[in-house]
Amino acid sequence: MIKKVAVLTSGGDAPGMNAAIRSVVLAAHHYKLQTIGFYSGYNGLIEDSSTPLTPASVNGIIHRGGTILKSARCPAMHTEQGLKLAAATLEKEEVDALIVIGGDGSFNGLLALNQHWTGRIIGIPGTIDNDIDGTDFTIGFSTAVNTGIEAIDKIRDTAEAFERIFIVELMGRRSGHITFNVGIACAAEQILSFENFSQDDEQEKLSHLAKEISRAQQNRHASYIIVIAENLWRGGATELARQLKETANIDCTACILGYIQRGGSPVAKDRILATKMGVAAVQELIAGNDKVMIGERNNQLLTVPLAVAVLHKEKVSENLVSAQENILALTAQ
The missing domain is CATH 3.40.50.460 (Phosphofructokinase domain)
Structure with missing residues (x-):
């Protein structure tokens, strides 16, 4: 049974990350779960730098760019020692589930961490690059x-x-x-x-x-x-x-x-997508799902195995590329 959920933002910041944090916290509060946020991505896990998150903590952040939890790269997560320190922090804080908002590097870190920690893990795709498999759009794109x-x-x-x-x-x-x-x-x-x-x-x-x-x-x-x-x-x-x-x-x-x-204030589409994904992440944890990312296809939310989400198989639509190359671009006669 899940009692405590942790959330962090990792990698490059993306407009809408704050909206996702807010959604996770409000959904967890609705289901009577405690929420904790770690600062500066995985560095917060390694350094045990965190803060309790309540509905009051996320009031008035949905329109703000960046992330209130800060973000950073974390080379230490590529080492055995770093992964063990991160796992030890989660054990010390009695965290039952970890939600990471980020891109493929963040998700790979999440999978590596899961080799040292038995709690549940879920990813929310937050990256302007839109390069995550299994979802039409990522937060910030x-x-x-x-x-x-x-x-x-x-x-x-x-x-x-x-x-x-x-x-x-x-x-x-x-x-x-x-x-x-x-x-x-x-x-x-x-x-x-x-x-x-x-x-x-x-x-x-x-x-x-x-x-x-x-x-x-x-x-x-x-x-x-x-x-x-x-x-x-x-x-x-x-x-x-x-x-x-x-x-x-x-x-x-x-x-x-x-x-x-x-940077900048997220547009409506990113705010709405982030909100839907945040709620879905908490609901999936309650349902017992693990090692998945929340995605969206054709306006329908779904779960994607984290190991699949990081494969980089999905490219720009061939129709879009073809239209530009064959019709829209200026070509010499």
């Missing part, structure tokens, strides 16, 4: 996309005014979800992501881009936006801009959006 759209819409204004070429680099680690969704929503002339580009083809793509940009300039195309996924082009957007100048005498301005995509 929709807000990150909206943030990217707002930024590029403003960049477009300047690009139009000065008839400039911008290369905008978007986050996503090694996932193209943000890049493709933002690129299509902003009518980017070119989208470069993991689904349509290989580093082996850099020179060919460089030549193709130069040809496309030159054709657009000849046709008095006032602005030209290229969106590119981080970790895709060797050297990133800045290096691509340098190469276009060096090989084709094309002036481009590189713009790296960076951490702006991880």
